[in-house]
Amino acid sequence: MKKLVGTIAALGLAAAAGSAIASTTVVYQNDFDTSSTAAGVTAAVAGPQAIGGFGVTNYGGVTGSFLYNDTGNNYGGGPAPQMTTFTLSNLPSHTALDVDFHLMFIDSWDSTNGGAGVSPDYLEIYLDGVLWGQLTAANTSGTTNDFAGGTQTFGPGNFVYNGYSDRIVDMSGASGLTFAHTASTFTLGIRAGGTGWQGGADESWGIDNIKVTATLRDQTGAIPEPGTWALMILGFGSAGAALRRRPAVSVA
Numbered sequence: 001m002k003k004l005v006g007t008i009a010a011l012g013l014a015a016a017a018g019s020a021i022a023s024t025t026v027v028y029q030n031d032f033d034t035s036s037t038a039a040g041v042t043a044a045v046a047g048p049q050a051i052g053g054f055g056v057t058n059y060g061g062v063t064g065s066f067l068y069n070d071t072g073n074n075y076g077g078g079p080a081p082q083m084t085t086f087t088l089s090n091l092p093s094h095t096a097l098d099v100d101f102h103l104m105f106i107d108s109w110d111s112t113n114g115g116a117g118v119s120p121d122y123l124e125i126y127l128d129g130v131l132w133g134q135l136t137a138a139n140t141s142g143t144t145n146d147f148a149g150g151t152q153t154f155g156p157g158n159f160v161y162n163g164y165s166d167r168i169v170d171m172s173g174a175s176g177l178t179f180a181h182t183a184s185t186f187t188l189g190i191r192a193g194g195t196g197w198q199g200g201a202d203e204s205w206g207i208d209n210i211k212v213t214a215t216l217r218d219q220t221g222a223i224p225e226p227g228t229w230a231l232m233i234l235g236f237g238s239a240g241a242a243l244r245r246r247p248a249v250s251v252a
Ligand SMILES: [Ca+2]
Pocket: 031, 032, 033, 062, 063, 064, 065, 066, 208, 209
């Protein structure tokens, strides 16, 4: 018991000295069937946000409802594609964010080197209003698929809307979407781009399974709150109890 008390005291000193292990928390999650925010965080979606649905079918990790955006027609001299934005406010004090989501390249995307006039097509990702990446897919013409570190999880294959092939990409492995961040507000923006963008029934995009995880700021020098102490002591008490309950092993 003396040793246990010493361990708790050492941990207390470590916590008081600010050497606690950095923790993470999910601040926003939205799969367009359900969504949630961490306590105190608010989320607002702006711009085009039509909802499509796969029902119970799972295509490369996308299932149920998803958001899709088919605005704009740069190729036809029509209106510019509109951006859909997700704005998180009142984030807890943090040092980094990790942003995960699935993207859907729907119908006749022409890559960066497809048919004359109908390419390039881009899917542009903006972090806090700054262009982070231009992705593209060669669904109908062209040869370049560029997912900026994301992994294709489905396609090419026609699973939604018209008869053209579609693709789904999981962006959770893209290292650039884990980045230093401290502001209390974060905005993720996505829109189509490129002079070949046709929009409408020809080309559109979708998003699903958005998850934003914050690395919480290390509370350097902070004194653990009573609740933290209670949990620590409870935890060690349980560990001690478990050790005491452990039956002796007999070797046959
Ligand atoms: Ca969904």
